[in-house]
Amino acid sequence: MSLSAKSESLARPAAAAEIRPRPRLLLAVMLLSVFMAVANIFIVNVATPSIQRGLHSGFSELQFVITGYTLAYAVALIIGGRLGDRFGRKRMLLIGVAGFTLSSLFCGLSSGVSMLIMFRVVQGLSAALIAPQVLSLIQENYAPEKRGGIFGMYGAAQGLAATTGQLIGGFLLRLNPWELDWRTVFFFSVPIGIAIMAMTPFIPESSQRDRSKLDWVGAALIAAGLLMLVYPLVQGQKEGWPIGILAVLVLSLPVFALFVRYEKKLLERNSVPFMNVNLFRERAFSIGLVIVVLLMCSQAAYFLIFAYLLQIGLGFSALQAGTIILPMGIGYFMASLFSPKVSAKLGPHVLTAGAALTVTGYLALAMSVHATGPSGAVLLWVPALLVLGIGQGLIASPITTIVLSRIRAADIGSASGILTTGMQVASAVGIGLIGVVWLSSLSGHADAVGREVEQQLRSSLPAASAGPGDAALTAMRDCYPLMARGGDPSAIPAGCRADAASPAAKQLYESGIRLANAQNYADSFLLCLYVLAAVAACMLPFALVLARIRKA
Numbered sequence: 001m002s003l004s005a006k007s008e009s010l011a012r013p014a015a016a017a018e019i020r021p022r023p024r025l026l027l028a029v030m031l032l033s034v035f036m037a038v039a040n041i042f043i044v045n046v047a048t049p050s051i052q053r054g055l056h057s058g059f060s061e062l063q064f065v066i067t068g069y070t071l072a073y074a075v076a077l078i079i080g081g082r083l084g085d086r087f088g089r090k091r092m093l094l095i096g097v098a099g100f101t102l103s104s105l106f107c108g109l110s111s112g113v114s115m116l117i118m119f120r121v122v123q124g125l126s127a128a129l130i131a132p133q134v135l136s137l138i139q140e141n142y143a144p145e146k147r148g149g150i151f152g153m154y155g156a157a158q159g160l161a162a163t164t165g166q167l168i169g170g171f172l173l174r175l176n177p178w179e180l181d182w183r184t185v186f187f188f189s190v191p192i193g194i195a196i197m198a199m200t201p202f203i204p205e206s207s208q209r210d211r212s213k214l215d216w217v218g219a220a221l222i223a224a225g226l227l228m229l230v231y232p233l234v235q236g237q238k239e240g241w242p243i244g245i246l247a248v249l250v251l252s253l254p255v256f257a258l259f260v261r262y263e264k265k266l267l268e269r270n271s272v273p274f275m276n277v278n279l280f281r282e283r284a285f286s287i288g289l290v291i292v293v294l295l296m297c298s299q300a301a302y303f304l305i306f307a308y309l310l311q312i313g314l315g316f317s318a319l320q321a322g323t324i325i326l327p328m329g330i331g332y333f334m335a336s337l338f339s340p341k342v343s344a345k346l347g348p349h350v351l352t353a354g355a356a357l358t359v360t361g362y363l364a365l366a367m368s369v370h371a372t373g374p375s376g377a378v379l380l381w382v383p384a385l386l387v388l389g390i391g392q393g394l395i396a397s398p399i400t401t402i403v404l405s406r407i408r409a410a411d412i413g414s415a416s417g418i419l420t421t422g423m424q425v426a427s428a429v430g431i432g433l434i435g436v437v438w439l440s441s442l443s444g445h446a447d448a449v450g451r452e453v454e455q456q457l458r459s460s461l462p463a464a465s466a467g468p469g470d471a472a473l474t475a476m477r478d479c480y481p482l483m484a485r486g487g488d489p490s491a492i493p494a495g496c497r498a499d500a501a502s503p504a505a506k507q508l509y510e511s512g513i514r515l516a517n518a519q520n521y522a523d524s525f526l527l528c529l530y531v532l533a534a535v536a537a538c539m540l541p542f543a544l545v546l547a548r549i550r551k552a
Helices: 004-009 023-055 059-087 089-108 113-141 144-175 181-187 189-202 216-239 243-268 277-281 283-313 318-375 378-396 399-404 409-459 463-487 503-537 539-551
Strands: none
Touching: 023 059, 023 089, 023 113, 023 144, 023 181, 023 189, 023 283, 023 318, 059 089, 059 113, 059 216, 059 283, 059 409, 089 113, 089 181, 089 189, 113 144, 144 181, 144 318, 181 189, 216 243, 216 409, 243 277, 277 283, 277 409, 283 318, 283 378, 283 399, 283 409, 283 503, 283 539, 318 378, 318 399, 318 503, 318 539, 399 409, 399 539, 409 463, 409 503, 463 503, 503 539
């Protein structure tokens, strides 16, 4: 679920242009490009547990698989738009789709997690070439009275991709053609990309006579700062927070300060900066950006840990996990659909209502998970998931219009670019931060959960099995905390295999591990939900202030 449709739609000044030849072909290219790029995010998300098992990697490496994509997209998005203006939007779109298709192929062919991360970065860079060209082509090729309907289709394509992406990923993993397992989720984009490339030569070219120098120094500074911020958040927990990791995290702040100073100097010299930092002086824009960051930060974190709870914790298949998440997608889609009517009645307080419902959704889901425990009675979660989706949809749909309403027409492109970049950065930071909470909780609760499950199973142990069963439960209690570290219980430490035990003792040992894992994941997910609710609650005061500014 993304806010990029509306934010990027304002990135180009309107041009009164008639529809060029082959309008249906042009529309197919644009909508397929959007669907491919957005669906990929959610398809990969539901497949992360399968990727982790298939590549025998840790949770932190899987975080880089996701954040590598989002950070590359965030840094390259503004440059992608400038390259399209200078060298031609159709040309850059074709390059972006070709890059996305090839990188998807090589992601699926990856032999290790490092190779996968590298090609995910290429995917993110390619997506950053695609997105701004699509929206610029809409502006160039459709008359003003036609654009509303076209942008509606654009948003619907994004919503459809977000709603069905996890189902598609689950279905591909369930189908498992040619025993490819997780690799199929990346190969899914290849035929779509080939179809887009076959149609792209037949759509019109467009460009602007923009020959201003690209701000590569600013791009390098912001990329370095983001990497120095996100890498320690993802890797620190795994390495035990050594002084070097903490130093890199702290040093990211002066790098960001240097970036801001450099961008201001470019503005003073009337040069074109990577980011127009003077826009942050507009209170409505700055406050709205904070709301966007808080929303996307919590949303990206939630989707990641929910996939792990459902698949590794509770043992659902990827397809079942995608189906369980579907009510939230439906709520989000319906809220986005009816948000104009809600906005007409509530005005800017639609954001306040959305923030309140989002907090309520997280807390209601926490209560539902607490009530069901590790039993997996997920039908009881449906109302909370619907409320959570509705709350996020009520924020996502109108916020771009509200935030950009006080920005000068000449600065709309820069402002929308900053907003969209902020979304991607927030997603990466949210995944990094929730990983710290998630892994700390899994490790911290493991001992207590192991002892609790041991006592539970020991009390029901038949007298005839007391000897072997007692040894199996003791081994389970001692081994589970070791297996829980790193968020990958399938990684069995040396000495923790029950292969030599009797069939009954082995079954008891494995049953204990499954019960402990389900309980530990449910407890850790509960803690994360409370953290996400607190993050979402921070949106409320900002939403109230923004509403007051709008009314003034």
